[in-house]
Amino acid sequence: MGDVSFLERLHNLQDTYGYIPEKEIVSLAEEYDVPKAKIFGVISFYSMLYTEPTGKFIVRVCDSLSCYLNESDDLVRAVKDYLGIGHGETTEDKRFTLEVVECLGYCGEGPVMMINDKVYTYVSEKKALNILSNCL
Ligand code: FES
Numbered sequence: 001m002g003d004v005s006f007l008e009r010l011h012n013l014q015d016t017y018g019y020i021p022e023k024e025i026v027s028l029a030e031e032y033d034v035p036k037a038k039i040f041g042v043i044s045f046y047s048m049l050y051t052e053p054t055g056k057f058i059v060r061v062c063d064s065l066s067c068y069l070n071e072s073d074d075l076v077r078a079v080k081d082y083l084g085i086g087h088g089e090t091t092e093d094k095r096f097t098l099e100v101v102e103c104l105g106y107c108g109e110g111p112v113m114m115i116n117d118k119v120y121t122y123v124s125e126k127k128a129l130n131i132l133s134n135c136l
Contacts, residue, residue, distance in 0.1 A: 014050065022051070052090075057097070095135065
């Protein structure tokens, strides 16, 4: 189950549905003859895989040390307030899912925020709200 093709299948399901529905998890569990819990465990290990539908825009704000030293906590607070949701939650209109995450790999350019596949660096609160308001 730890091979690349299994992960590729999970990613393909994620791309197809926007998340991995339980019925697909059940079929995988039968096919690989493993408990469903094991597949849930793999999915929860990877931050890009979801078992629930997500918003159209997945907003990730880094809260690791380098970004924290550049006041990412203020950024996280501003984004939470703007969206009205907390970490791991999705707005009612299904536009945004928010995740406060570990290092995104742009530590010298923090605070860092990602929306879907696009990375934003040196993100001030004002810049974040401007970016979010343009997510249509
Ligand atoms: S600490 Fe934020 S991108 Fe690395």
